[in-house]
Amino acid sequence: MDLAGIEIRNPVLTAAGPTSQSGAILLEAARGGAGALVTKTICTRRALVKHPNIACIQQGSISKGMVNCETWSEIPWEQWIEKEYAIAESSGVKVIASIGYTADELVFLGPKVEDAGASGIEFSTHYISKSIGSLMEVAKSLKESVSIPIFAKISPSTENVKEVARAIEPFVDGIVAINTLGPVLAIDARAKRPLLGERYGWLSGPPIKPVALRIVSEISEVFKKPIIGVGGISKGIDAAEFLMCGASAVEVCTAALYWGPNIYGKIAGELEEFVRESGHSCAEELRASALHERExxxxxxxxxxxxxxxxxxxxxxxxxxxxxxxxxxxxxxxxxxxxxxxxxxxxxx
Ligand SMILES: Cc1cc2nc3c(=O)[nH]c(=O)nc-3n(C[C@H](O)[C@H](O)[C@H](O)COP(=O)(O)O)c2cc1C
The missing domain is CATH 3.30.70.20 (Alpha-Beta Plaits)
Incomplete structure (x- = not known):
């Protein structure tokens, strides 16, 4: 299928995170059935991360979600350009490189990931001002510096999401929503200390799905280019919910951490089955059929x-x-x- 000009195998993509942290891990995701490979975010500096940096809120379970205090890639950008993207691309599955954060950094990294063979770019807005002016500035700067499709990844803390979507539409080829929710505090009560190496972290997994659905739905009211939904997807039916809210494709992170790389193909298969069972000929038709209002x-x-x-x-x-x-x-x-x-x-x- 086509996603803003990128040929993807199916609508279930990897998300930027530990499950896309290197070429080798991305190869596993490709073998596990991912429709395209969105890579861990790179920045002009490598990340310094406190440990532990990922935790299940409920011991042994995904249902209450996970918290993390990861930032971006601990692998330097030079290594991604020289080696990691090529390894991921050797799978034959299209690579969408995630980069961050300021306009200067995007203009520096964008052309480099394009030269390294990426089919598209996702730029994270997580650590920059969410003002409409600054989001427009970063989107415009990146768009002018590359010729491949670019996607803006929106954080749940973005205010006036519809206005933002409307304002950046001329400069982007799609929007990805959402990043992790927070900051949050998760505590190990028996040890009387936070679960993570940083006091505050970011929430992902099933608890953030309703927030992500609301934001995707709001964006789809005003934004006519492709939307990629992400947040709490672990089954085909979760992906179907995002399609009903206007998404063309989805990304998966926490469920892949919990279930391993075969989850991408499993979700894609379940989504296909859901689409068929609900009487539609393809996922796009399910999206176009839209969500009914509750009576x-x-x-x-x-x-x-x-x-x-x-x-x-x-x-x-x-x-x-x-x-x-x-x-x-x-x-x-x-x-x-x-x-x-x-x-x-x-x-x-
Ligand atoms: C441990 C961890 C690290 C992450 N790192 C990144 C990152 O580097 N860049 C980014 O844009 N999003 C990052 N994310 C956010 C995910 O890509 C995704 O937007 C979010 O987790 C919601 O999806 P999920 O519920 O399927 O995990 C990270 C998430 C987790 C759990």
Missing amino acids: EMTKKPEIADNCTACGICERACPSRAISIEKKTVSDSCTRCGLCITICPVRAIA
Whole structure:
């Protein structure tokens, strides 16, 4: 498929992070089915990172997300240009080089990654002013210095995201949303200390997905070029949600940390299946079909025969309207709707 002029294998890409930290790791991602290879961000200085720098918030699980205090690549940019991009490109999968941060740094690095064979550039706006003027300035400077497509990666702290998207549209070929959310503080209560080597870190994984969906949806209202959604995607259905909000492709980081590089192909396969099952011929058609608005819930919910009487809805109902014994919902129901999504077997509609 085509993404702003770049031929990608499927819409599930790597994201800048530890899962794209070197040529060798990117080769693993290519073998694992990634549709294109977005690389770890490089800057004109190599990063100095405190350790530990990545942690699961809930021991052993991805569901509460991860925190990290990584910045950009610890490998110097010269090594990326001389070696790492070429290794990734040897996979035959298109490489999108992530670079940062100021206009001067982008103008310095942009032509170098283009010469090294990158098919596109993603520039991170994480550590620069999020004012519309400065975002326009960096986008314009980079655009004028290279001839390959460029994508602006937006941080969730960006205010007036629609205005930003509108303002940078003439200078970019696409937008990537979102970077990690924060700063946040995650604590190991037993050890009485932060989980990371830095006191504050950045949140990724499933908890940030609703924030990412909202931002992608807002951007798609005003921005007519491709949007790449990223944040909390670990299944095909997560990717489908981003498409419904206007994304053309997605990136995956935390799920690849947790599940390993085969996750890209797995998500791409599940997305394809979801698209087919929902009656569309391709992912693009799912995107074009758009998200329906939720209708007002005018009736109280009903409990179906597949109810297993587990009791979760009865316990959760804030107005004590549910009787699991009788499988009824009384008139004290306020139609909050919580029972519908808390039911583990979808027995309430
Ligand atoms: C440990 C770690 C390091 C990251 N490093 C970068 C980076 O160098 N550049 C960048 O633009 N985003 C970086 N990110 C952000 C991811 O690319 C992605 O935007 C974010 O984690 C949300 O996606 P996810 O929920 O799939 O992880 C990093 C994320 C993590 C978890």
